Amino acid sequence: MYLSSDQFPAGTILENYDLCIVGAGAAGLSLARKLAGTSKKILVLAAGTPEEKGLPPSFRQKIYGGTAGEFLAKVDPLFLRRSRLHMYGGTTNHFGFWSRPFDEADFLPRPGYRTACWPFPHSELTPYYQQAMDWGRYGPFNFDDLPFWEKALFGRNFVHLAGDELGAAIFHAQYEERYHDFQLRAGDTLKTAANVTVLFNASLLKLESTPDKAHVTSLVCASIAGGKEGHRFTVKAARYVLAMGGIESVRVLQLSGNLGNNKNDHLGRGFMVHPLITTAARVEFGRPVEAEVRNFFRDQQVRLQNPEKPGGVYVHDTAPLVDPRLLFKHCVFNAWGVLVPTPETLAAEKIGGFRIILRFNPEGDKAELNINWEQVPNEDSRLTLDESQVDPVFGQPVSRLDWRLKKEDKRTAIRALALCETYLRRHGATGFQLTSDLGGGADQWTFGRQENALATGDHHMGALRMSARPEDGIVDVHSRFHGVDNLYTAGCGQFPTSGYANPTLTIVALALRLADHLEKV
Numbered sequence: 001m002y003l004s005s006d007q008f009p010a011g012t013i014l015e016n017y018d019l020c021i022v023g024a025g026a027a028g029l030s031l032a033r034k035l036a037g038t039s040k041k042i043l044v045l046a047a048g049t050p051e052e053k054g055l056p057p058s059f060r061q062k063i064y065g066g067t068a069g070e071f072l073a074k075v076d077p078l079f080l081r082r083s084r085l086h087m088y089g090g091t092t093n094h095f096g097f098w099s100r101p102f103d104e105a106d107f108l109p110r111p112g113y114r115t116a117c118w119p120f121p122h123s124e125l126t127p128y129y130q131q132a133m134d135w136g137r138y139g140p141f142n143f144d145d146l147p148f149w150e151k152a153l154f155g156r157n158f159v160h161l162a163g164d165e166l167g168a169a170i171f172h173a174q175y176e177e178r179y180h181d182f183q184l185r186a187g188d189t190l191k192t193a194a195n196v197t198v199l200f201n202a203s204l205l206k207l208e209s210t211p212d213k214a215h216v217t218s219l220v221c222a223s224i225a226g227g228k229e230g231h232r233f234t235v236k237a238a239r240y241v242l243a244m245g246g247i248e249s250v251r252v253l254q255l256s257g258n259l260g261n262n263k264n265d266h267l268g269r270g271f272m273v274h275p276l277i278t279t280a281a282r283v284e285f286g287r288p289v290e291a292e293v294r295n296f297f298r299d300q301q302v303r304l305q306n307p308e309k310p311g312g313v314y315v316h317d318t319a320p321l322v323d324p325r326l327l328f329k330h331c332v333f334n335a336w337g338v339l340v341p342t343p344e345t346l347a348a349e350k351i352g353g354f355r356i357i358l359r360f361n362p363e364g365d366k367a368e369l370n371i372n373w374e375q376v377p378n379e380d381s382r383l384t385l386d387e388s389q390v391d392p393v394f395g396q397p398v399s400r401l402d403w404r405l406k407k408e409d410k411r412t413a414i415r416a417l418a419l420c421e422t423y424l425r426r427h428g429a430t431g432f433q434l435t436s437d438l439g440g441g442a443d444q445w446t447f448g449r450q451e452n453a454l455a456t457g458d459h460h461m462g463a464l465r466m467s468a469r470p471e472d473g474i475v476d477v478h479s480r481f482h483g484v485d486n487l488y489t490a491g492c493g494q495f496p497t498s499g500y501a502n503p504t505l506t507i508v509a510l511a512l513r514l515a516d517h518l519e520k521v
């Protein structure tokens, strides 16, 4: 059911819900949709309206303003406002669903590089990754079946040579607009579900808790009217999930007096993105690289027969042996190959994961390298409140983001590009020119808006990190805040390590896993 906060008076108490999900972006909507039709009575707080398309009104987006720390100001001063959208559907209104699950190595500690790891095995997410793919009709969950992808992409990877330290991996994307907007994917189900109410024009301002901060008692919420705070109301539920993105969820917790077990001051610390250089190097090949290889690395549309049964076998519809009568339904998405380190290389080099996109020129004798990589967890990279500035709608302090990199991050970039040079020279490259300055310390990079400058990626990970022990993080293996019995999070704030893959497929998988947990409690 859809409801708007404009439909009831100031001071209203909305109560008797089993669950209140705050935030209706990728995480909140995936969670709500999976719980639609269950016995749980659910309220979803959505800051915008279902009519908004493309961009939120500027007054609401300004709530996402904030202060960039010294390093971030050099890299991307508008990051806080630019890299997220405060509206129904959240930041998915802008994204292209570049997707790839995290690798097993991302979940494990990497001796000599980082001790941080996930508190459950990668295999636990496998069924949820499958469900996330099926839900979005984003293609088959077989990213590592390279022979399949060589056929689907009409191409092939570089022939593997003994001693190669890099290999290929597959990314998917969904560029069809109708799939972009999570509210469109979830909307009808949520609108008609008897057990779900989506409350529009509803912003969470603060959580109220018991004096020991171990139990959330209610939410202080408000509407927006004429670009300013409208009326206040209260929400009471047995359990709450913060799904406001990896920055705003931290801000609201800080505005609420740092709930939970924050003795070790972890809240807001360890903020990570995927550092990115759009054109980090230019490569020349003595003669054109074979067209097939170029094809494998080219972003291209793939049409596969979409099986009715989740988890069924996908058939490449242009394969000669497919009976045309079977081609009644297609799954259309984009896919392409990238270069990644092998697990052995990662272990030997003691660096973060990375992926390199090869963009060939039409003649096929030159390529540009786009790289993004794993940021090592860093306690000094943190979100705090900037008490000197308030947001223009509710008048609450804005976020300050002191994003920092460590020497390990510099080393990952340097080694990744060196390994790529070695690999490509073995496969026919005759020239390799770095475009970006990788000299100097952890805070020295090429800055600016040009293609060779350090950029931030738009993924907000780590400031609510998951840990087995309360001493080591903010939420437990079930995404529940350590020390608070009824507060959870959904989103990539809880990622303890960042991998190199875009995060939303993992956000959705984790939200679906959380749904299973919440249905049982």
Ligand SMILES: Cc1cc2nc3c(=O)[nH]c(=O)nc-3n(C[C@H](O)[C@H](O)[C@H](O)COP(=O)(O)OP(=O)(O)OC[C@H]3O[C@@H](n4cnc5c(N)ncnc54)[C@H](O)[C@@H]3O)c2cc1C
Residues within 6 Å of the ligand: 022, 023, 024, 025, 026, 027, 028, 045, 046, 047, 048, 082, 083, 084, 085, 086, 087, 088, 089, 090, 091, 092, 094, 095, 096, 097, 098, 099, 202, 203, 204, 205, 243, 244, 245, 246, 248, 252, 458, 459, 460, 490, 491, 492, 502, 503, 504, 505, 507
């Ligand atoms: C340009 C761009 C391209 C991207 N491309 C990709 C990509 O290709 N692949 C990928 O994996 N990721 C991509 N991302 C990242 C992706 O969009 C995010 O990872 C994802 O949207 C995060 O989901 P979320 O639900 O945690 O947060 P969001 O999607 O940001 O949703 C948060 C929701 O919470 C609401 N909210 C915030 N504060 C409050 C409050 N106080 N009260 C009530 N509601 C509140 C917001 O209005 C919003 O609806 C991209 C990001 C950008 C900016």
